[in-house]
Amino acid sequence: MSTADAQxxxxxxxxxxxxxxxxxxxxxxxxxxxHGSEAQMEDVARRAGVxxxxxxxxxxxxxxxxxxxVEARFDEVLAFARTLVDEPGPDPWExxxxxxEHCAATTERDRGWATALAVMAGSAVAGPREHQxxxxxxxxxxxxxxxxxxxxxRDDLAAADLPALFCGLAxxxxxxxxxxxxxxxLLLDGLRPRP
Amino acid sequence: MSTADAQxxxxxxxxxxxxxxxxxxxxxxxxxxxHGSEAQMEDVARRAGVxxxxxxxxxxxxxxxxxxxVEARFDEVLAFARTLVDEPGPDPWExxxxxxEHCAATTERDRGWATALAVMAGSAVAGPREHQxxxxxxxxxxxxxxxxxxxxxRDDLAAADLPALFCGLAxxxxxxxxxxxxxxxLLLDGLRPRP
DNA sequence: ACCTGAACACCGTTCAAGT
DNA sequence: ACCTGAACACCGTTCAAGT
Numbered sequence: 001m002s003t004a005d006a007q008x009x010x011x012x013x014x015x016x017x018x019x020x021x022x023x024x025x026x027x028x029x030x031x032x033x034x035h036g037s038e039a040q041m042e043d044v045a046r047r048a049g050v051x052x053x054x055x056x057x058x059x060x061x062x063x064x065x066x067x068x069x070v071e072a073r074f075d076e077v078l079a080f081a082r083t084l085v086d087e088p089g090p091d092p093w094e095x096x097x098x099x100x101e102h103c104a105a106t107t108e109r110d111r112g113w114a115t116a117l118a119v120m121a122g123s124a125v126a127g128p129r130e131h132q133x134x135x136x137x138x139x140x141x142x143x144x145x146x147x148x149x150x151x152x153x154r155d156d157l158a159a160a161d162l163p164a165l166f167c168g169l170a171x172x173x174x175x176x177x178x179x180x181x182x183x184x185x186l187l188l189d190g191l192r193p194r195p
Numbered sequence: 196m197s198t199a200d201a202q203x204x205x206x207x208x209x210x211x212x213x214x215x216x217x218x219x220x221x222x223x224x225x226x227x228x229x230h231g232s233e234a235q236m237e238d239v240a241r242r243a244g245v246x247x248x249x250x251x252x253x254x255x256x257x258x259x260x261x262x263x264x265v266e267a268r269f270d271e272v273l274a275f276a277r278t279l280v281d282e283p284g285p286d287p288w289e290x291x292x293x294x295x296e297h298c299a300a301t302t303e304r305d306r307g308w309a310t311a312l313a314v315m316a317g318s319a320v321a322g323p324r325e326h327q328x329x330x331x332x333x334x335x336x337x338x339x340x341x342x343x344x345x346x347x348x349r350d351d352l353a354a355a356d357l358p359a360l361f362c363g364l365a366x367x368x369x370x371x372x373x374x375x376x377x378x379x380x381l382l383l384d385g386l387r388p389r390p
Numbered sequence: 391a392c393c394t395g396a397a398c399a400c401c402g403t404t405c406a407a408g409t
Numbered sequence: 410a411c412c413t414g415a416a417c418a419c420c421g422t423t424c425a426a427g428t
Contacts, residue, residue: 014391041421051394053423062421114366122371157381164378167370168363171309175362176317183359186352190385209410236402246413248404257402 021058023048025072028065036111037066067129070116073106074132081139093152095143097188103166104180107173114170121167137162154193216253218243220267223260231306232261262324265311268301269327276334288347290338292383294357295364299375302365309365316362332357349388 013021027047031039041062045052059065080102084095106113120133141159148155165187173180208216222242226234236257240247254260275297279290302308315328336354343350360382368375 012391017392020393040419045395052421053394054392056422057392060422118366118370121367161377161381164367164370164372164375165381167372168367168378171313171366172316172359172363175313175359177359177362179359182356183363186356186360186385187382189389190381194384195390212411215412235400240414247402248413249411251403252411255403 017058020048020050020054024050024055024058024065025068028069032066032069032112033110041065066112066115069110070112071129071132073110073113074116074129074136077102077106078132078135078139081136081143085139085142088146091152092143092146092150096147096153096191099140099143099162100166100169100184100188103169104173104184107170111174114167114174117163117167117170120163151193153191157191212253215243215245215249219245219250219253219260220263223264227261227264227307228305236260261307261310264305265307266324266327268305268308269311269324269331272297272301273327273330273334276331276338280334280337283341286347287338287341287345291342291348291386294335294338295361295379295383298361298364299368299379302368306369309362309369312358312362312365315358346388348386352386 024044027044028039030047031044035043041052041055044065045055048055055065059068081099084098089095103117107117116129119129120136137159140162144153144157144159144162147153148157169180169184169187172183177183219239222239223234225242226239230238236247236250239260240250243250250260254263276294279293284290298312302312311324332354335357339348339352339354339357342348343352364375364379364382367378372378
């Protein structure tokens with residue numbers, strides 16, 4: 001959906017505009033990774049080698065630019081989740097663990113990712129990236145169903161519970177806690193079936 | 196400690212300065228509760244009925260003002276934890292639950308509180324409110340010791356694990372999740388002893 | 391169509407002038 | 410000693426002029 005949109009837009013873009021858009025996104029990635037939401041639009045423009053006006057032509061506000069980056073990350077996360085669903089291993093518990101670890105790793109690389117997860121956890125009626133969110137939940141639901149069937153997770157754990165768990169994990173990682181491993185181990189252990 | 200500091204300073208303040216300082220803090224409380232960290236210094240000054248310069252005389256930066264508010268909240272939380280330690284009930288698990296619920300409730304009323312918890316979870320070497328942090332950890336340690344002795348919590352759960360748990364909870368609450376209750380129930384259940 | 395960058399608006403912070 | 414608020418600095422955003 002978002003990919004389709006991007007292509008439709010792309011068709012109407014001049015060649016140099018396409019290049020500039022990509023350069024801006026790449027520059028923004030670097031700037032936001034380094035400075036978080038404090039990153040400056042002027043700095044993004046400088047790194048991309050364009051004028052500020054060009055940045056604003058492609059992304060109406062700083063927030064929109066940040067969200068475009070998150071959308072790209074979302075696609076990565078979706079691809080990862082799809083792999084887990086499509087290539088099931090012998091242990092149905094493992095993909096659950098991998099999802100949480102992937103969430104933590106993504107948060108470490110991209111400070112904007114925690115915000116995306118917070119939006120999902122808030123579960124406002126609709127919102128940006130709604131389709132991405134739905135797809136991720138559907139994928140997680142499949143992973144959970146398998147794990148439940150195998151009796152390796154609490155049988156009352158639903159996919160709808162996960163965004164909040166990811167959100168919590170992301171904030172712990174982002175707090176810079178050296179020991180998010182310990183936090184994650186506690187969390188995962190708590191998701192195991194009750195006796 | 197912080198209370199002592201405040202009194203030492205108070206002695207050197209002129210009567211009108213004391214009043215103004217209190218008015219600024221009260222105005223800041225309202226402004227930050229309403230707008231979060233987006234609150235404007237000019238607005239704080241207006242609500243307090245003073246000039247911006249007066250706000251800056253008492254608090255060198257916006258960040259310092261926000262931290263003063265958090266320090267006050269911290270004192271409230273410490274008082275609550277002290278009560279739990281000093282007036283033990285029949286059920287040693289209950290105070291643990293109350294601590295988490297109090298954390299969630301405080302986060303709902305004060306958006307700045309989540310930041311304080313994130314700092315604790317990050318456990319940087321030192322930092323502001325270090326004594327408050329230490330005291331809170333010591334109190335939690337006592338509550339945990341009792342619960343462990345009664346066999347109502349995982350015996351590997353340490354007080355040092357709690358800041359991360361609080362941090363995660365606070366971010367879920369702050370995300371505006373209607374169902375942080377569900378999140379908290381999952382979390383607490385995960386802290387129960389293993390079979 | 392798209393790009394540029396000077397100009398504008400907004401808000402955190404400072405400081406000269408007041409009491 | 411402390412207060413005031415105009416002035417400054419910084420950064421997000423706009424828009425007239427260019428190609």
